[in-house]
Amino acid sequence: xxxxxxxxxxxxxxxxxLYIVAxxxxxxxxxxxxxxxxxxxxxxxxxxxxRVTGKLLKHLGLSKPLRRHDDHASDHDRAxxxxxxxxxxxxxxxxxxxxxxxxxxxxxxxxxxAAGISVTTLPGACAAIAGIPLSGLPSDRFLxxxxxxxxxxxxxEVLEExxxxxxxxxxxxxxxxxxxxxxxxxxxxxxxEVAVARELTKLHEECRSGSAQELLDHxxxxxxxGEIVLLVGPPISAPVQVDADALLAEALQSLKPSQAAAQxxxxxxxxxxxxxxxxxxxxxx
Ligand code: SAM
Numbered sequence: 001x002x003x004x005x006x007x008x009x010x011x012x013x014x015x016x017x018l019y020i021v022a023x024x025x026x027x028x029x030x031x032x033x034x035x036x037x038x039x040x041x042x043x044x045x046x047x048x049x050x051r052v053t054g055k056l057l058k059h060l061g062l063s064k065p066l067r068r069h070d071d072h073a074s075d076h077d078r079a080x081x082x083x084x085x086x087x088x089x090x091x092x093x094x095x096x097x098x099x100x101x102x103x104x105x106x107x108x109x110x111x112x113x114a115a116g117i118s119v120t121t122l123p124g125a126c127a128a129i130a131g132i133p134l135s136g137l138p139s140d141r142f143l144x145x146x147x148x149x150x151x152x153x154x155x156x157e158v159l160e161e162x163x164x165x166x167x168x169x170x171x172x173x174x175x176x177x178x179x180x181x182x183x184x185x186x187x188x189x190x191x192x193e194v195a196v197a198r199e200l201t202k203l204h205e206e207c208r209s210g211s212a213q214e215l216l217d218h219x220x221x222x223x224x225x226g227e228i229v230l231l232v233g234p235p236i237s238a239p240v241q242v243d244a245d246a247l248l249a250e251a252l253q254s255l256k257p258s259q260a261a262a263q264x265x266x267x268x269x270x271x272x273x274x275x276x277x278x279x280x281x282x283x284x285x
Contacts, residue, residue, distance in 0.1 A: 014041045014089035018112045020105065021091045022098040022124025026227075027201035028059055030125045036060055038122060043088035046081055048104055052095045064091075070104040078108055085117045098126040102146045102172050127200055128170045131229035134207045135195035138234055141167035148173070148181055148230075155181065159188050163266065166234055173228040179219050181230060185212035190247065191268045193233035199226040235269040244270055248279050257283055 019038045024030040039045065040062050046069040047053035053066055069081060069092070084090050094103035112119050128144045145162060148171050149155045162169055173181055178196065185194055195209040196219070204226065208215060244264060251260035257279035265272035 014038065014043075015118060016086060016088050017090070017118030017120060018085045018109065019089060019091045019120050019122060020099050020109065021093050021122045022126065023053075023056055023093050023096060025097045025125045025127050025130065025201055026199065028056075030201055031060070032122065032124050035122050035124055038089070038091055039064065039093075041089065042091040044084050044090045046090055046092045046108070048093075048095045053093055056093075069108065071107065073104075073108075078111060081108060082111060082115055082117065085112055086115075096125075096127075098124065101126055101128065101144075125201070127172065127197075127227065127229050130200045131195075131197035131207075131231055132168065132170060134197055134200070135168075135209060135231045137168045137193060137195055137209075137231055139168065141234070142170055143167045144170045146172055148177075148184075150177060150180075152180070152184070155184050156188070159184055163188070164235065168234055169232040171230040171232075173230040175224045175226060175228060178224050178228055178230065179216060182212050182216040182219065185232065186216055189232065189235075189267055192235060195231040195233075196224070197229040197231065198224060200229065202226070244268065244275060244278065245282065248275060248282055252279060252283060 019042060021035050021038055022032070023035065039057065039060065042064065044067055045053060045057070045064045046067050048068070048070050050066040050068055057064060067081065067084075069077070073081075081090060092099050092105050092108065094105070097103065099105040100109065109119060132139045132142055143162070143165055145158070148158055171181070182194070185192070190211065190213065192212070193209060194212045194215055195207060196215055197207045199205050208218065210218075247264045247268065248260055251263050255263065257276060261272050261276035261279050264270065264275050
């Protein structure tokens with residue numbers, strides 16, 4: 001392990017530049033020693049909401065000039081921040097977790113890099129990365145897809161686009177929208193394993209897994225509160241048992257055998273030719 005960091009000499013002022021600093025996603029203990037050091041030595045903190053970051057700094061016993069920054073910031077506001085990074089050390093934080101991960105900062109980091117400003121990252125809490133190991137879903141390959149669209153058609157299109165990705169999928173979700181997303185998952189991917197990771201690192205942390213329909217039934221009965229990561233296992237290696245006959249029988253009620261086989265193949269990852277043969281058997285009794 002190399003303990004040397006771009007700012008490792010604690011007795012010297014911080015080098016000028018941009019420091020991307022992750023902050024906790026709930027449990028205030030999840031801030032790194034390095035993050036506290038940079039926040040205490042920087043000249044300015046760029047943040048989404050000055051009240052939220054003000055509270056964090058107060059908890060850490062720090063007081064720093066705060067500058068509001070989000071993705072709607074004007075070119076002029078970003079130029080002022082870039083100037084500040086040329087003169088001194090600017091820490092970029094978001095309300096919670098890792099900046100730029102479904103949070104502001106993308107344009108600022110790009111422009112800082114393009115201007116030759118030193119940019120350093122301080123990794124730490126991130127809800128997506130906290131959720132995948134907890135879910136028990138395959139974690140060797142995963143795709144983070146941010147928030148699903150709120151409109152039914154757009155949500156379905158995004159999910160269809162991701163249908164054949166051979167990896168676990170991670171989405172950010174909110175309580176009020178969770179059941180709509182689970183409904184869409186239950187229709188499109190009835191056989192894939194799903195997990196709902198809620199209130200990570202907080203008092204009421206919970207991680208529940210099952211099929212989308214099982215989770216939908218649960219959350220219809222117990223409307224979810226708090227912050228949520230929604231995770232879906234990969235198409236083929238999902239450990240949920242596939243009842244191909246039941247899926248085919250349901251599909252055959254409205255579709256021809258070839259169409260039923262194609263639909264079930266898409267949803268389950270099973271072989272379409274085998275499914276077609278089985279659909280013909282079921283149809284002919
Ligand atoms: N940048 C943050 C990160 O690194 O995780 C994410 C910010 S995004 C605006 C907020 C979303 O992250 C929430 O709607 C939720 O989906 C997820 N999230 C944040 N904190 C969470 C927590 N403690 N438990 C579960 N999900 C969380």
